Amino acid sequence: MPFVVNLRHLEAHPVRLEGELSVAELDIDTHDEVIQVARPLEYDITVQKLQGGLLAEGRLRLVLDCRCVRCLKAFEREVALPAWTCHIPLEGEEAARVVSDCVDLTAIVREDILLEFPQHPLCNAECGGLPQAPAGSRLKPGNEHSVAGASAWTELNKLKF
Numbered sequence: 001m002p003f004v005v006n007l008r009h010l011e012a013h014p015v016r017l018e019g020e021l022s023v024a025e026l027d028i029d030t031h032d033e034v035i036q037v038a039r040p041l042e043y044d045i046t047v048q049k050l051q052g053g054l055l056a057e058g059r060l061r062l063v064l065d066c067r068c069v070r071c072l073k074a075f076e077r078e079v080a081l082p083a084w085t086c087h088i089p090l091e092g093e094e095a096a097r098v099v100s101d102c103v104d105l106t107a108i109v110r111e112d113i114l115l116e117f118p119q120h121p122l123c124n125a126e127c128g129g130l131p132q133a134p135a136g137s138r139l140k141p142g143n144e145h146s147v148a149g150a151s152a153w154t155e156l157n158k159l160k161f
Helices: 007-012 106-114 151-159
Strands: 003-005 015-021 035-037 041-050 051-068 074-089 100-103
Touching: 003 007, 003 015, 007 015, 007 041, 041 106, 074 106
Parallel strands: none
Antiparallel strands: 003 100, 015 041, 035 051, 041 051, 051 074
């Protein structure tokens, strides 16, 4: 269920929202081969009504499936906002859209989570990258799968036009 808050409920007292938001409802498409969202967003927030807006406070947590940009090793990375706070205006140019006395906070949460994504995920800070071939190693005839000294030109020369 998306982050929907009923404004009428907020008039009496703050509302606490706790649970998980599925990947489909969160609607994050990273368009990235090294970062994937495969698990739901965990949240525990309290929303209260202020004059002219809403105040949301709490914690957000999402576990990402990443691939190291240096060594291509798969690993998990947690994106956590333990003290997340957001002011949502209900009036003015940047006012949140109110539909049937309800405000959907999903887009706001999505934006704040995306800002915490790593730009270049690393399995660890000391990652040395892919293993390098020893110096002086050469391709042996008939061993086209060897990494050291392999040439794309060798394969291209085999083509007949």
